[in-house]
Amino acid sequence: MPRLSLSVLSALLAVTLPCAAGAQTPVRVEFWHAMNGVQGEIAAYARDFNRSQNRYEVVPVAQGSYRDLLPKLETALKTGKAPALAQLEFTQFPALAQAGQLTDLSGFVDDLPAALRSDIYPAVWKAGELGGKNFGLPWNVSVPVLMYNAGVLRSSPAGWTWTALEAAARKMATRSRRPLVVTAEAWTFEANVMSRGGSLASAGRPALNSPEALEALTQLTRMTQGGLAQYRSLTDVAGAAFDFARGQNVLVLASVANWNDARKIPLLSVGVAPFPCEKASACTVPLGGGTLVVPKGTPAAERAGAQAFWQYLMAPERLADWVRATAYVSPRRSATPLLEGWYAKNPQIRAAHAQIGRAAPRATTPDSGEWVPLVERAIEQAVGGKMTPKAALDAAQKAAK
Structure with missing residues (x-):
């Protein structure tokens, strides 16, 4: 033995x-x-x-x-x-x-x-x-999803592209209603980029200013500054929930795991659809x-x-x-x-x-966690009008390198 x-x-x-x-x-x-x-x-x-x-x-x-x-x-x-x-x-x-x-x-x-x-x-x-x-x-x-106020948007946005989302937001927008909620949150932004066939990483290195990232942030900035979207801080959960329930905001990018919490909001009928996909042939979502x-x-x-x-x-x-x-x-x-x-x-x-x-899967390189606040700062600066989307992403990319 x-x-x-x-x-x-x-x-x-x-x-x-x-x-x-x-x-x-x-x-x-x-x-x-x-x-x-x-x-x-x-x-x-x-x-x-x-x-x-x-x-x-x-x-x-x-x-x-x-x-x-x-x-x-x-x-x-x-x-x-x-x-x-x-x-x-x-x-x-x-x-x-x-x-x-x-x-x-x-x-x-x-x-x-x-x-x-x-x-x-x-x-x-x-x-x-x-x-x-x-x-x-x-x-x-x-997985990321598009949640919506089903009391305002009666038909499901399943199958929407980002182009369709912006067009629908334009039809729903009023003086008091900014349909899409925009947050400085890295994961849903990464999903936005990936749904266009892009990525925030290339060969293990940051690609925070990739063409698809610029396209995504440019659209979010355009919609925010044009009255089609409203920027919300990640710390303003209570205010965002209130405005979502009363229909001031109609669409929000979120995790499917947020569904249970959303259903607890009083007077809200919440719907869930797959994440918008701009390029069906190359569309994916980040885990x-x-x-x-x-x-x-x-x-x-x-x-x-x-x-x-x-x-x-x-x-x-x-x-x-x-x-x-x-x-x-x-x-x-x-x-x-x-x-x-x-x-x-x-x-x-x-x-x-x-x-x-x-x-x-998301990028799993040793410094990928450090990219998160850089991406979130770029979103905040762009939609807030402090920097152009390109300048904000270029600054994030430079800091990531």
Whole structure:
């Protein structure tokens, strides 16, 4: 019988000893997430997982938004107090992975059953990769959509191009109504660019002033300054919701995961359509959402617990429940048949989710996260009239390089 190496033996002991110790001493697996709105559902998943076995105790901790969570994780990594599992937005993990702060999970992924690996959309896997290695495990996946006030716009804008959207906004606009909401938000702007056949990255380098980016920002600026669109700060959620409900604004670019929140707005009948597509032959959408990572230095037993919990979350029936609760897209194809009844009641969400068939991961280079504020500043400066769209994007590109 071959002898086990000391490192392999240590890893095996780390995983098996908690079980031998019995249910009284489960390994604590802290999970930081950015899902404040559905933290009750996540707590329930953790509770059910903990009851299903006696090796691990998953402890979920809501940490605010993605933008709130990242600096907290960076601080925890410096102080040696990082959780065993954390949720990061797709553009956030590459810099940490490049800096050696995240665990390479490639071996774990390679050992997964083929039925699970192949059931997850390839673009979703790729969204958690850097340099050919897996640093992120998929879970919450979103696609961009065009939400609309169905009390004002009675027919669905499904199939609209950006040209059609501008023409429709011109017909709906009045002295008090600016139909389209424009925000300085990088992901929906990237979707705007990709829907025109363009990209904000080329060969791993920034392309923030690409022809398609200029075309997109020029249109948004033209519509804003011409009374067809209204700029809204990302911090002005309450005001935007109020104006959307009363019909001052009619169209908003958003994540499909915002659908549940939009439906809670009083006196609003909200509709959802796939994202506008300017060039059908080259149209795609960027994946949104986050990936689950294991910080570097996580003890073997905690890492095993984090991986076991992820596999628990990936069960098709659990993913179907997650989709119904959040409107996120399932990363696994096999969960879709379990959603037939729900889709029958929500056909617009079915159409929105179908976009995952033409979805692509966002740029995952170590500095891609730094492009986000540069893009958002360019949007703000252009639609606010402080700079021309070209000057704003050129400045962003120069800063990104």
